[in-house]
Amino acid sequence: MKDIARHAGVSQSAVSFALNGRAGVSEETRERVRRVAEELGWQPSTAARALSGEGAATVGFVLARPADTLGVDSFFLQLVSGIQEVLAERHLGLLFQVVEDIADECAVYRRWWAEHRVDGVLVVDPRTDDPRPDLLDELGLPAVVIGGAPEERHPGLSTVWADDAGAMASVVDGLYALGHRRIVHIAGLAGLAHTERRIRTLAAEARRRGLTEVQSVTTDYSDAEGAAVTRRVLGGSAPPTALIYDNDVMALAGVAAASELGFSVPADVSVVAWEDSALCRMVKPWLSALSRDSVEFGRTAARELTALLDGGPARTVRVPVPRLIERDSTGAAR
Amino acid sequence: MKDIARHAGVSQSAVSFALNGRAGVSEETRERVRRVAEELGWQPSTAARALSGEGAATVGFVLARPADTLGVDSFFLQLVSGIQEVLAERHLGLLFQVVEDIADECAVYRRWWAEHRVDGVLVVDPRTDDPRPDLLDELGLPAVVIGGAPEERHPGLSTVWADDAGAMASVVDGLYALGHRRIVHIAGLAGLAHTERRIRTLAAEARRRGLTEVQSVTTDYSDAEGAAVTRRVLGGSAPPTALIYDNDVMALAGVAAASELGFSVPADVSVVAWEDSALCRMVKPWLSALSRDSVEFGRTAARELTALLDGGPARTVRVPVPRLIERDSTGAAR
DNA sequence: ATTAGTGACTAATACGCATTAGGTTGACAC
DNA sequence: GTGTCAACCTAATGCGTATTAGTCACTAAT
Incomplete structure (x- = not known):
């Protein structure tokens, strides 16, 4: 700014006023200063700006x-x-x-x-x-x-x-309409606000419909845990007919695990992924997914x-x- | 720092010396200043530091x-x-x-x-x-x-x-040893240095071994193009027996596309992914992959x-x- | 003709730190 | 007792910007 001031023949303050659109300089001077600044390739130093309170x-x-x-x-x-x-x-x-x-x-x-x-x-x-x-x-x-x-x-x-709650409610709605009564929600990390919201909503929706065989299981979001939980619940005596995964990675791993156990998707078990991505269209069958931008x-x-x-x-x-x-x-x- | 100086009963410069480990203050003073700084919860302002040339x-x-x-x-x-x-x-x-x-x-x-x-x-x-x-x-x-x-x-x-070149050479080595003679490399973005290095190396290796049915095809790394190229090359008259994908996403999409065309992996066509990730263990068959940290x-x-x-x-x-x-x-x- | 006001500008200061040039004290040598 | 040196410390300056407090010339109002 010192240089600009010198080249434009004004004071440093005038330069500051001119470049920051403040009053105190004529339009003519302002324009001249702008031109000089442009020529000199001036850029304000963020450090200095920060220092003077900006x-x-x-x-x-x-x-x-x-x-x-x-x-x-x-x-x-x-x-x-x-x-x-x-x-x-x-x-x-x-x-x-x-x-x-x-x-x-x-x-x-x-x-x-x-x-x-x-x-x-x-x-x-x-x-x-x-x-x-x-x-x-x-x-x-x-x-x-x-x-x-x-x-x-x-x-x-x-x-x-x-609105995780609303989304969860609509997913349960859909599954219920398809005849699903035993649903497992392979959730994400326990303690995360949205995980807990989804779990609470699922429980509430189940209660409202009188479904007793509905549960949520928390995981660390990894494919490994997604697969492990899937194997566990599908191996039980009355396996769920629908699985809701809190992310796409677990859903993918879950589908793989289900196939290994001889479950066919969606004939034996339906799968919904909470998060849409290219992954969901990379396996057969293509995964139904909750998509957000x-x-x-x-x-x-x-x-x-x-x-x-x-x-x-x-x-x-x-x-x-x-x-x-x-x-x-x-x-x-x- | 002004406050610290006041509390410690020294000048501001002394504080600066003390906290930056520079000579010019006694060990005793240095320690005292450190304590005061600690108490006051002082943190240097990066803006000011930057401004004074640091x-x-x-x-x-x-x-x-x-x-x-x-x-x-x-x-x-x-x-x-x-x-x-x-x-x-x-x-x-x-x-x-x-x-x-x-x-x-x-x-x-x-x-x-x-x-x-x-x-x-x-x-x-x-x-x-x-x-x-x-x-x-x-x-x-x-x-x-x-x-x-x-x-x-x-x-x-x-x-x-x-060392992309070395890696590519070793992959080709392996595939050649398994009897593969027709190889297609589904490469990444044209113009990227490592893409070009891999393409050049593949060509050189092919020449060295007298293989004529070896080619690279560049893509935008997307699953869509990976699948499209896979379909195109497998649909040809003398389809390749081995496919090298420049990332895991395309490899996955490629495997899916291959299955749709009735090609079984690895019986009909071998697949290598250039980038290892959880994805590679999420499909059947698990994908062989180049892993780097x-x-x-x-x-x-x-x-x-x-x-x-x-x-x-x-x-x-x-x-x-x-x-x-x-x-x-x-x-x-x- | 004096005052008040205004527009266009300059000078001075602050921001928080690092650094350089001085200053004071005491120890030691001659 | 004077000079020298080292150790420890203070004062002063600069970094690049924004802002505040002037300064000056000129106009409008009284």
């Missing part, structure tokens, strides 16, 4: 997962991609970190905020008993919880959530965060209910 | 892929996870951005460097005719090219590469970058040759 122009994203669990999950990359799209428009950077567990994640938030490294964060995988909202509130760090529970609102936090989910979350950074109020936003794509893995109960 | 304590990572291609690729998340592990030790942040194409990617590098947002970058998906190394050289932006060609070294760039790949790249940032020389480092895991999808040629 914020870091960066938002943080922490993924608390052991490295080897990261593998086959298409959800996060798509989510991040959607987040990016919105952030990039406003030239906001995305600071990304992978950590082992929630405690580490909290430590990262603390450090980032203390170091003025981020202006806000996006929180994923909310849990039923989650220390993070309290921490963020305490720090005053603007945040959007992705997939959070709509009830439990913290004053300063925005929440973007998908993860990229759009990311966009929505990012938009909420930018709104928060602009001083807007914390909000709770719902994204569209996941839609059931009926393919070949679901059919009438035997 | 660098941004951040490295950049740009992924140039259309949003919808990101889905099913386990490689990048694992890579990033490995990168993280090394960066986190040194409290370096990872600035992540997804863009549409290479031109945008270059623009991001320019901006980041001009804004002093990053100290270095990690470059992925190098191409045969790639503008990025030249740009990075020109900017003087420290960088590590991941998966780059070992030949084409730019003065300032480090390169971390896997993507997390370690990331670690290595990050280590090279930190070395570069410490003022070390640019180097070219090779990671271990991918190893062929023989499962059930490869067998003797019919």
Whole structure:
């Protein structure tokens, strides 16, 4: 800016005013300064900006997962991609970190905020008993919880959530209509908010219809556990006629396990995957799946965060209910 | 630091010396200052650090892929996870951005460097005719090219590469030994350096053995194209007896397509996937696959970058040759 | 003719840290 | 008793930007 000022024959402050669209310079000068800045290829130093109180122009994203669990999950990359799209428009950077567990994640938030490294964060995988909202509130760090529970609102936090309960109800509806009475839900990680929501909803739907042979089993989302649980429940005396898997990977592994046991899909057992991806069309039969737009989910979350950074109020936003794509893995109960 | 200085009864400079392990303060004072800093929960402002010439304590990572291609690729998340592990030790942040194409990617590098947002970058998906190394050289932006060609070294760039040529040679060796003479390589994106390396190596190996019915077909890595190419080549008059897929997703889709056409794996056609993941054990038959440690790949790249940032020389480092895991999808040629 | 006001600009300061140039004290040698 | 040196510490400056407090010339109002 010093150089620009010299070349344009004005003071440094005038340059600042001109480039930031503030009053205090004539239109003519402003234009001249703009031209010079352009010629000199000037870009504002984010460090200096941050130092003089403008914020870091960066938002943080922490993924608390052991490295080897990261593998086959298409959800996060798509989510991040959607987040990016919105952030990039406003030239906001995305600071990304992978950590082992929630405690580490909290430590990262603390450090980032203390170091003025981020202006806000996006929180994923909310849990039923989650220390993070309290921490963020305490720090005053603007945040959007992705997939959070709509009830439990913290004053300063925005929440973007998908209606898992509604989706689960519609899936059960569909299966019930097909004559299924014995249903097993191979759920994801226990303790995750959306896992618990799905489990609760399934239980409620079962109660409502008087179904007693309906259960949920939590897993670690891995193909191994998906297959193991499938083998266990299908090996029982009154095996379920429908299986709901909390992700596509487990559904795939489950179908493989079922075939090995001599169960044919969907003749003997119907399968629904909670998460649609190319995988679902890569096995025979093609898997019926709940599809949601993860990229759009990311966009929505990012938009909420930018709104928060602009001083807007914390909000709770719902994204569209996941839609059931009926393919070949679901059919009438035997 | 001002507060710390006041509480400890010393000057601000003394605090700086004490906390940065520089000479100029007594051991006793240093300890006292440390204690006070601890009590006050002080964390250095990265913005201020960056401003006073210490660098941004951040490295950049740009992924140039259309949003919808990101889905099913386990490689990048694992890579990033490995990168993280090394960066986190040194409290370096990872600035992540997804863009549409290479031109945008270059623009991001320019901006980041001009804004002093990053100290270095990690470059992925190098191409045969790639503008990025030249740009990075020109900017003087420290960088590590991941998966780059070992030949084409730019003065300032480090390169971390896997020996695709060696791996391809060993795969062809194995298939040849099993009696395969007609081999099709369903390759990845044309123009990517490693794609071209694999194609060249396959051609060379074929020539060396006098095989004429060997070819590579480039794709966009998607399951759709993988299946389409599979159908096309298997539908020909003298169909190949072995298929090499450049990723796991296409291999899976290929196997499905082959079954539909009445080809049994591995009796009629052998299949090798270039990238191992849970997917390969999720179909019957389990897929033989080239396995490499993507997390370690990331670690290595990050280590090279930190070395570069410490003022070390640019180097070219090779990671271990991918190893062929023989499962059930490869067998003797019919 | 003085005052109040306004538009266009400059000078000065702050942000939080690192660093460099000084300053003071005490020990030691001559 | 003067000079030298080392150890320890303080004062001052700079990094690049935003902002606040002036300054100056000129116009409009009293």
